Amino acid sequence: MVDIGSNSVRLIVYEDAGRAPAPLFNEKVLCGLGRTIATTGKLAPDAIKRALRALRRFRALIDQLGAGHVEAIATAAAREASNGADFIAQAERILGHKITVLTGTKEAELAALGIVSGFHAADGFAGDLGGGSLELIDVRGGRLSDAMTLPLGGLRLIDASGGNLRKAREIVDAELGKVEWLEKGRGRDFYAIGGTWRALARLHMTQTNYPLSVMHNYRIAADEALKFAALLDHQSQSSLAGIRDISSARRETVPYGALVLERLIKQMKPRAIVISVFGIREGLLYSLLSEEEKRRDPLIAACEDLARQRSRSVDSAYELCFWTDALFRAPGPIETPEQRRLRHAACLLSDIGWRAHPDYRGAQSLNLVAHGDFVGVDHPGRAFLALCVYYRNEGLVRDDLSQKLVELVDKDMVKRARILGAAFRAAHMVSAAMPGVLTNTPVTYEGNRLAWTLPEPYANLEGERVERRFKQLAELLDREPEIRVGSAYQLAAS
Structure with a gap:
């Protein structure tokens, strides 16, 4: 393209x-x-x-x-x-x-489709700031409305204002004043698209010592973004010259992009600014997909692609999704639909580190997921997925590499990541990441016990390491472990 x-x-x-x-x-x-x-x-x-x-x-x-x-x-x-x-x-x-x-309206529509493509259940306004124009459009799920293009691109503002930020502010306010429906963005997300706004976000990441360098779905609370943008739109190119996070090519447009963002926040009053690396190009690609392909979850699709490239068996990874379903039903931990979605994504990623040297599988898997090219997941969700694959490879003792990521998630998410890491470690000991095993060796809750059935012909897969890892999983779920082995526990008879 x-x-x-x-x-x-x-x-x-x-x-x-x-x-x-x-x-x-x-x-x-x-x-x-x-x-x-x-x-x-x-x-x-x-x-x-x-x-x-x-x-x-x-x-x-x-x-x-x-x-x-x-x-x-x-x-x-x-x-x-x-x-x-x-x-x-x-x-x-x-x-x-x-x-x-493209017409201005078509630009706005494609930018919005980029948001639909790159975010799960998007709800807010998409704003694509280029060099010549700003496209605004309302996005709610897959429905688009209230599109408008404004002559507020960074280069155009510099040209129209003669490089005077005060005059540029007057131009921005006059143009935004023409948009009668901006108040519909109140309390919703504003999806910021464009290289200038990404440069602004990169600077904010550095200033706040943010633990991830991933730009997509980086979220800044609106009040904080307002203060930061107001600070930047008063800066000259010379004052930005010493900041390595802003490339020399972007220095002249960053103050004007910050100005547009500041005035937008004041008039729209969104909940948060969410950075998107998906925009017109990705929206165009999305528009060319079949309806069936459009309905696919972008996160699950990306994780499946990675599983096909790096795992021993993507079919086994999907079986792991269903095997762990049993762990997250009553009386076990109950999931929201979003938590279930993240768990299935983690299952697809659980075996991506198998080719690495055993001493580095945890670190490599963690970095691959934490900084990978995923969309359809926010940063806490990304950190959760990275912790899951880290615990799967390193066990639940070594936390040295994962501490920064833990800052992005709450205690419940950390606990769920540890449960999944333990489940992956136990399941892979029996399945060896091969399909057809986990579907025939289910886990169930029975009173205060967590039971794992290994019927014939899987009875000989039982062993000390399997027992040890399953015990660790059961303890995390506050249950006593029981592994049932042999012909007395044939599934057909249960």
């Missing part, structure tokens, strides 16, 4: 176009096509030259990578510039593919 934006021109080649798209190659060039739109109405010649040069390289990379399907889009700068059509014609000749110039 080629995305010709008002600030950057980007190529992303995806491994496939499924529910959890994984980038195979990703490159952007900051060309600044929209830098002079407000004052001249045209794309600047030097920006056009940079963009066309980038597209020549992208064409070569598309051919080299053997991309089977190419989508190319352009946004506000190409749409609004008087020489935009000429630029697109040149770009199409170089790229060898048709470029769709």
Whole structure:
């Protein structure tokens, strides 16, 4: 996919176009096509030259990578510039593919679909801040409404205000004042899309010593985001120059992006600012999926993909989902639908570290999950999944690597992660991560006991390590362990 934006021109080649798209190659060039739109109405010649040069390289990379399907889009700068059509014609000749110039409404819709694709049960406003425009749209589940595009992109604001933040504030307030439905965002999430807002969030992560570096679904309470944005929108480029977390290419737009965010928060009064790495491109991919594929849970889809790549058997991982179902029914710990969803995701990830050296399986699995390319899960949920695979590989004693992640979850989630880690350790000792075993060796609650039935032909799988690990699981569930072995416990007779 080629995305010709008002600030950057980007190529992303995806491994496939499924529910959890994984980038195979990703490159952007900051060309600044929209830098002079407000004052001249045209794309600047030097920006056009940079963009066309980038597209020549992208064409070569598309051919080299053997991309089977190419989508190319352009946004506000190409749409609004008087020489935009000429630029697109040149770009199409170089790229060898048709470029769709999106309307402002279509931009907003695709940005919203990116939120639908990347978040589980999204409910709030999506805001996509580019170099030339800001797209706003209401997202509630899969339903979209109240879309609008505003000329508030970072480069456009710099151009229109002559680099004066006070004048830029007046422009922002005037444009936001035209949006009559902003109050519908009160008390809901605001999903912030765009590189400028991601740079702002990266700086906030560093300042707060946040334990994860993952940007997607990073959440900042609205009052805290307001204070932080108000601080940044008074900063000059020179004052930001010494901050390594903001790239030199983003320094000039960050104060203006912070200004837009500050004024939005004051008028909309959302509950929180939630950063999204999914936007127009991912929304376009999502729009091309079948209805059946759209209905898939993005987290479960991503975990299944990783399980297929790294686990010994994805079928065994799914059997583990059902095997552990029995542990989380009364009289055991009761789950919410979201907790069940996370547990099933953890089961799919439980065996991804098996190829690593035993001394490093815990650390590698924890880092792979904690910092992995997952969507459809918030940061506490991500930390929970990482703790589950860590405890599965390291046991329940060594907590040294997991302490920072524990800060993101409450005590109940930590306990559930330890129970699941213990369950994985016991189950894998019997199944060896092979399918067809766990479905025939169920666990049940019986009074104060947790019973595990190993009928023929699985009786010989019983052993000291199995006994020890099952005892640990039973203790976490406040039960006495009992392993039932042999022909007296055939499932057909139970």
